[in-house]
Amino acid sequence: MKSEVAHRHITAQAIDPLFTEKVKKMRGGENILDCIQCGVCAGSCHARFAMDYSPMQIIKMVQLGMRQPVLESSTIWICASCYSCATRCPRGIDIPALMSGLKNIAMANNVPCAIETKPKFHKTFVEILRKYGRMHEPQLQMKLINKTNPKELFRNASLGLRLWRKGKIKLQPPKLENSASIATIFENTLKNEEE
Amino acid sequence: MSCKAVNTVLGIELIEIPDWNCCGSIDAVYAYNPLLSIALSTRNLSLAENMKMDIVTLCSACYFTLSRANKVLREDASLKGKIDKVINDAGLKYAGEVKVRHYLDVLANDVGFDKISQYVKLPLKGLKVAPYYGCLLVRPPKISNFDDPEHPTSMDNLITALGAQSVNYPDKTKCCGASLAITDESVMLEMTKSLLLDAKDLEADCIVMPCPMCHFNLDAKQKDIESHFNIKIDLPILYITQLIGLAFELDPKELGLHRNVVSPKRLLNRLKNA
Secondary structure, eight states: OHHHHHTSSSOGGGOOHHHHHHHHTSTTTTTGGGOOOOOHHHHHOTTGGGOSSOHHHHHHHHHHTOHHHHHHOSHHHHOOOOOHHHHHOTTOOOHHHHHHHHHHHHHHTTOOOSSTHHHHHHHHHHHHHHHHSSOOHHHHHHHHSOTTOHHHHHHHHHHHHHHHHTTOOOSSOOOOTTHHHHHHHHHHHHHHHHO | OHHHHHHHHHTOOOOOOTTOOOOOTTTTTTTTOHHHHHHHHHHHHHHHHHTTOOEEESOHHHHHHHHHHHHHHHHOHHHHHHHHHHHHHTTOOOOSOOOEEEHHHHIIIIIOHHHHHHTOSSOOTTOEEEEOOOSTTTOOTTTOOSSOSSSOOHHHHHHHHTTOEEOOOTTTTOOOOTTHHHHOHHHHHHHHHHHHHHHHHTTOSEEEESOHHHHIIIIITHHHHHHHHTOOOOOOEEEHHHHHHHHTTOOTTTTTGGGOSSOOHHHHHHHHHO
């Protein structure tokens, strides 16, 4: 009996049908069951070379309820939202929105990501906007780079200097006049999400 | 900077939205909290609505992000209700009257390339230009519909109107890697490298493009691509209005060309001696 279970590729224990239902409720996931596995997304993706699963495979895995491997995949983090795939998808699936939604679930559940910078990027981006209402690139970069790696530190310092010399970044953080309205927006939306 | 200079010639007046905030980018905020992303975009839309004006962006990513907010607010009544509540609390309201457009769309469809060509003082004869549209300027078609999503031609026509030659660039809508520059640099370097090398292959003198995000990857990171792959590229990357300004014979300083990381000096000398 045991061997019969072992030779099946996907065991029932690894399947979570509720995951599929959850994804169907997100933007980009509404029509995920319409996917016919034609592969046009996989063939159109310019970042496919860096992904472990193609977008087509991710969609199939979501259909099957393979929660863990989907949320642990590099694919959802590599997608740059360029919309090549969604422009061509014959079933009208908003694949980049789906990838964003999967990232959202991964972050909300603290699913470990092979590249630590990935979830940290989103968190830091939001923190900086909450503080200033606009982006302050030097802070974003400084918070994300691995400061214990001298080579990385040096390369980023040289990029920063290059941009600063050309007047493309300012050391002074930005400031909005009506920062109270930004604070309210953050407070209300982040609260809403918890409900 | 170059846009302001070109606008003076063309008689276009753009008014900066007072106290605008970051739109939250395509995915940076959206993946963290979609509601927050839409609310941040809506704040900008609301400020523009107060001015009774449409929004013109110089960035493909802002163009997409603000348009997406408009689209989901139109299509999803329950989300619209939530957003209304959030922004009302912040002392704002948004009725949904604002159109979001990219500057290239305005040039192509409101001003017209015929009119632009009338202002050309220095036709860019002999200059081979690769038009890089990137991702979100012309797609997805549900959001951007002023040009063809697979084979756009507006920038090609602009280049021709300026007297230059537009090269038949197969990478025109490929992705540069966008924010992977920060989160997964080696992937972005690989993606942008192929765009640059293909333009070199076609003997382009420069790439012209419509987005500051792509500009960062193609221009500011070009040195990193050169050192990472141990290759020489040295290809100037011009924002659309920088190229237009050159054909209008505006001062390169006024066009901010000295602020490009890859020096366009050789290109400028060639134009001077042509």
